[in-house]
Amino acid sequence: MTTDSTLERAAGTNLGETLVQVRDLKMFFPVTEGAIIPRVIAHVKAVNGISFDIKKGETLGLVGESGCGKTTTGRCMLQLETATEGAIYYDGQDLTKLTKQEMRPLRQRIQVIFQDPYSSLNPRMKIGEIISEPMMVHKTEPDAAARDKRVRELLAVCGLNPKFADRYPHEMSGGQRQRVGIARALAVRPEFIICDEAVSALDVSIQAQVINLLEDLRDEYDLTYLFISHDLSVVRHLCQRVAVMYLGNIVELAETDELFDNPMHPYTQALLEAVPIPDPTIEKARAHRVITGEIPSPMNPPPGCVFHPRCGIAVDECKKLVPEFREVKPGHWVACSQV
Amino acid sequence: MEKLLEVKGLKTHFFTSGGVVKAVDGISYDVAPGETVAVVGESGCGKSVGAMSILRLIPDPPGKNMGGEILFQGRDLLELSDAEMRDIRGRDIGMIFQEPMTSLNPVLSIGRQLTETVEHHLKVSRKQAMERAIELLGLVGISEPERRLKQYPHHLSGGMRQRVMIAMSLACEPKLIIADEPTTALDVTIQAQILELMKNLTRELGVAMIIITHNLGVVARYADRVNVMYAGRIVESGTAEEIYHNPKHPYTLALLRSVPRMDQPRGAKLEPVDGQPPDLTKLDGGCAFRPRCRFATESCAQAQPVLEEVAPAHISACFEKDRVGLTAGVTA
Numbered sequence: 001m002t003t004d005s006t007l008e009r010a011a012g013t014n015l016g017e018t019l020v021q022v023r024d025l026k027m028f029f030p031v032t033e034g035a036i037i038p039r040v041i042a043h044v045k046a047v048n049g050i051s052f053d054i055k056k057g058e059t060l061g062l063v064g065e066s067g068c069g070k071t072t073t074g075r076c077m078l079q080l081e082t083a084t085e086g087a088i089y090y091d092g093q094d095l096t097k098l099t100k101q102e103m104r105p106l107r108q109r110i111q112v113i114f115q116d117p118y119s120s121l122n123p124r125m126k127i128g129e130i131i132s133e134p135m136m137v138h139k140t141e142p143d144a145a146a147r148d149k150r151v152r153e154l155l156a157v158c159g160l161n162p163k164f165a166d167r168y169p170h171e172m173s174g175g176q177r178q179r180v181g182i183a184r185a186l187a188v189r190p191e192f193i194i195c196d197e198a199v200s201a202l203d204v205s206i207q208a209q210v211i212n213l214l215e216d217l218r219d220e221y222d223l224t225y226l227f228i229s230h231d232l233s234v235v236r237h238l239c240q241r242v243a244v245m246y247l248g249n250i251v252e253l254a255e256t257d258e259l260f261d262n263p264m265h266p267y268t269q270a271l272l273e274a275v276p277i278p279d280p281t282i283e284k285a286r287a288h289r290v291i292t293g294e295i296p297s298p299m300n301p302p303p304g305c306v307f308h309p310r311c312g313i314a315v316d317e318c319k320k321l322v323p324e325f326r327e328v329k330p331g332h333w334v335a336c337s338q339v
Numbered sequence: 340m341e342k343l344l345e346v347k348g349l350k351t352h353f354f355t356s357g358g359v360v361k362a363v364d365g366i367s368y369d370v371a372p373g374e375t376v377a378v379v380g381e382s383g384c385g386k387s388v389g390a391m392s393i394l395r396l397i398p399d400p401p402g403k404n405m406g407g408e409i410l411f412q413g414r415d416l417l418e419l420s421d422a423e424m425r426d427i428r429g430r431d432i433g434m435i436f437q438e439p440m441t442s443l444n445p446v447l448s449i450g451r452q453l454t455e456t457v458e459h460h461l462k463v464s465r466k467q468a469m470e471r472a473i474e475l476l477g478l479v480g481i482s483e484p485e486r487r488l489k490q491y492p493h494h495l496s497g498g499m500r501q502r503v504m505i506a507m508s509l510a511c512e513p514k515l516i517i518a519d520e521p522t523t524a525l526d527v528t529i530q531a532q533i534l535e536l537m538k539n540l541t542r543e544l545g546v547a548m549i550i551i552t553h554n555l556g557v558v559a560r561y562a563d564r565v566n567v568m569y570a571g572r573i574v575e576s577g578t579a580e581e582i583y584h585n586p587k588h589p590y591t592l593a594l595l596r597s598v599p600r601m602d603q604p605r606g607a608k609l610e611p612v613d614g615q616p617p618d619l620t621k622l623d624g625g626c627a628f629r630p631r632c633r634f635a636t637e638s639c640a641q642a643q644p645v646l647e648e649v650a651p652a653h654i655s656a657c658f659e660k661d662r663v664g665l666t667a668g669v670t671a
Contacts, residue, residue: 175615209613
């Protein structure tokens with residue numbers, strides 16, 4: 001059940017130095033008009049100035065609804081997008097300033113697990129080839145026999161039969177494919193893995209298997225995760241700290257227990273109330289207050305606090321002033337002027 | 340209590356090149372007027388096929404009804420002609436599909452899609468139908484209904500489209516609505532809005548509902564009774580309280596222990612069920628859950644367990660049901 005190490009980690013006591021520092025990250029996508037001579041008519045402000053740290057050995061959760069910028073944040077950290085502004089320090093180096101060549105050794109240390117186990121595996125490659133490809137690219141196992149051995153080891157670690165190395169992705173179920181995606185991420189012995197909705201596409205019983213696998217791997221290989229998800233119960237289960245995003249901004253950041261027991265931002269409170277609990281007795285007793293309205297377009301976000309049109313406690317000031325992201329308690333950060 | 344819908348021994352099989360898929364293999368349940376019944380299970384357990392079969396929306400071939408009765412207000416829907424069935428769909432039984440993106444017609448305005456159903460079933464004029472459409476959009480909480488009527492589905496967000504779907508399903512004051520994963524594609528805050536809306540409307544209008552979902556939280560918030568399906572059969576059925584507090588089938592127990600819960604202390608490991616759901620073309624004569632079951636004994640391979648009462652209004656199909664319970668260690 002609960003191990004000492006997970007409890008310690010939850011308390012944040014044995015956490016080492018900072019591994020990742022994101023500072024004022026902005027990612028704007030241009031919206032163009034005109035087929036021959038495209039003109040930029042607007043920008044989608046997918047990520048609009050966010051800052052956070054990830055410590056070594058920590059799992060940081062990044063939650064929010066569709067279009068809040070959580071996936072874009074992950075893609076910027078992987079250098080799959082070139083950030084518009086801001087810095088991403090990984091072990092002291094600013095990734096946004098590196099050339100492709102300089103980035104290459106870091107790509108071995110930073111890996112990713114994608115959401116869709118169907119489209120993230122090449123259907124024409126055998127499972128063994130898929131898992132050994134990163135080892136070839138990074139030349140971590142130059143010897144073919146050693147590579148094959150490692151593929152079989154990785155499959156076993158991820159709970160798959162080593163014989164699957166000779167199969168193709170279409171021969172496997174969604175849960176098995178996601179395990180292949182995890183084995184591929186582990187192949188080059190990374191220290192940091194970005195899990196982008198890694199369990200969202202799976203059925204509940206399979207989802208629980210993969211969550212347990214991610215936990216076991218974290219303990220065994222001292223991994224650091226950025227866990228991007230819209231599922232608050234899964235994030236609460238897996239993460240030590242959680243950042244809540246809304247419309248390109250982080251609105252609240254705290255240790256998991258603090259965030260879930262004492263949510264301060266009205267958006268976080270609304271999110272938590274919206275999650276149904278699998279117990280009819282509790283559900284009958286809950287007052288289901290629902291926030292109204294929908295998420296505004298990130299092309300034209302509201303002025304001032306981006307949440308004010310849906311917020312129950314907004315005052316006039318919220319329509320004009322962007323709230324400061326401030327530390328209201330040690331380790332508990334909120335972007336709301338009314339807290 | 341008088342029954343609105345009685346499904347008796349329904350079987351829907353698919354004849355594919357890979358063999359016969361017994362997607363729904365003899366399910367029986369009933370729905371009382373105004374009641375909300377949830378059907379839960381994982382992908383491929385037959386929950387959607389079972390619901391589509393009620394409306395006779397399974398394409399034939401490859402699907403085929405292989406027996407059973409579907410009594411709706413006493414009439415067997417399987418005996419009706421196609422024309423009679425068309426009169427029931429959309430008028431007496433409404434439908435809400437999972438994908439609000441693909442289930443609305445992209446080339447028809449919202450107004451036309453709403454009025455089409457109303458005009459067809461209620462035989463009213465275009466103008467009266469328009470008035471009804473405006474009323475319906477107001478009912479589901481869409482602002483400026485007159486303007487929205489002229490818009491097309493691509494103008495609307497996912498949550499808005501799902502509201503339009505709900506308006507369409509309510510258009511002819513049905514007795515029953517079948518909702519297939521109505522909130523799965525939506526964000527949590529929008530999901531909460533839609534669920535509240537559906538709950539309030541079904542209560543106010545006294546509409547019965549069959550809600551198909553894999554989300555155990557949605558079921559707990561919403562349903563009066565729950566059917567748990569596995570490999571084409573109902574393995575457990577009872578009131579929501581009984582199913583959640585006193586599960587008597589190992590699969591139900593495993594499902595409940597697979598989801599992390601917000602109301603429980605953190606740090607506890609999840610206890611998922613091992614293995615994969617079975618291949619529906621290769622089922623043998625034993626219990627389909629046996630290979631993944633921690634309570635399985637030799638007798639489970641011999642015959643398929645049938646649903647038997649374990650408590651009032653609570654049935655389970657398991658030979659070992661007396662050993663199954665929340666207090667029983669899953670690892671035992």
